[in-house]
Amino acid sequence: ILDLRQVVQSAFLRDKVLLGELFQKAGRKELKFLVDSGLSFGFVLGIIQMWLWILKPAGWVLPVGGALVGYITNWVAIKLIFDPVEPTPIGPFVFQGLFEKRQPEVSGEFSEFLAQRVLTSPRLIDEIVNGRLSHNFEAMAKAAVPSMTPEDVPMAAVGELRRLAAGPHDHPVHLYVNEALQLQDTLNIRLRALTSAEFEDLLHPVFEEDEVILIVAGGVLGAAAGFVQMFFGWGGPEVVAESAAAAAVSAAGGAMAGGAA
Numbered sequence: 001i002l003d004l005r006q007v008v009q010s011a012f013l014r015d016k017v018l019l020g021e022l023f024q025k026a027g028r029k030e031l032k033f034l035v036d037s038g039l040s041f042g043f044v045l046g047i048i049q050m051w052l053w054i055l056k057p058a059g060w061v062l063p064v065g066g067a068l069v070g071y072i073t074n075w076v077a078i079k080l081i082f083d084p085v086e087p088t089p090i091g092p093f094v095f096q097g098l099f100e101k102r103q104p105e106v107s108g109e110f111s112e113f114l115a116q117r118v119l120t121s122p123r124l125i126d127e128i129v130n131g132r133l134s135h136n137f138e139a140m141a142k143a144a145v146p147s148m149t150p151e152d153v154p155m156a157a158v159g160e161l162r163r164l165a166a167g168p169h170d171h172p173v174h175l176y177v178n179e180a181l182q183l184q185d186t187l188n189i190r191l192r193a194l195t196s197a198e199f200e201d202l203l204h205p206v207f208e209e210d211e212v213i214l215i216v217a218g219g220v221l222g223a224a225a226g227f228v229q230m231f232f233g234w235g236g237p238e239v240v241a242e243s244a245a246a247a248a249v250s251a252a253g254g255a256m257a258g259g260a261a
Helices: 004-014 016-026 028-055 061-082 103-118 121-130 134-143 152-166 172-181 183-193 196-232 236-260
Strands: 088-090 093-095
Touching (some): 016 028, 016 196, 028 061, 061 196, 103 196, 121 172, 172 183
16 A cells, blocks of 8 residues: 655655755765866866876866866775675775775765654555555545445545645644654664675665765866866967967978988
C-alpha cells in the first residue's frame, strides 16, 4: 500500500531545493574537499598551462587550457569522492572514496534529513490514500470492517485520511505517526549495515546530476578565467600581438631564406 521509493522521488521532483539541501547536508565535507582540491590540483595544472603558454604563446592557449584545467580538476576531485568504493591498499596506504569512508556519519545525516523533511507523516499518508497503490488501501479498509457495514463507512474513513494528509503538519496524528514509526533510527541502522558497494549504489545516484553540473561549471569557469588572463594578465593583448608579430616575422624570414637559397 506504500511505495517509499515513489514518495522520495516525488518529493525531490516537486521541490528541487530539497535535493540541494540534502546534497549540502550529507555531502558538505565532500563539497569542501572539492573546493580545497581545486586549489591544489588547479595550481599543479596551472603550472603546466603556464609553461605551455611560454613555449607557445598563442591566444587560444589560455582559454582552452583554463577550460581543461577546470574540467579535469573537478572530474578528478569527484572521482576521489566516490572511488574506489572498497578499501584498496596501494603500498603502505589504503585508499577509499571519501563518501564511502564516511558511511556511518553520512548514514546518520541522510536518515535524519529523510525522516524530518521527506518521509514525514503527511507525505506517507498522502501516498497511501492518493498514490499509485491507493486502491490496495481502499480494499484493505473495506475488508477490515464487518461485511454488513455499508460501503460508504470505510470510504468515509479514507476521505478523512485524505483531509488529514492535506491538513496542518502539526496535527496530533502526524506527531504521533512520526514518533511511532521511528524512521530516522530505522534508516540509520539499515544504512550503516550496508556494504560499501550497496551504500554507493543507493546514495550515489542522488548526486549524479549535480556532479555533471559541477564538472561542466569547472570547465566553463576555467575558460572564462583563461579569457581574462589573455586580455588583462601577462601583458594583455599587447603580448598576444607581439607574439603573433614575432611568429609572422620568423615565418617570413624563413620563407625569404628559403627563396634566397
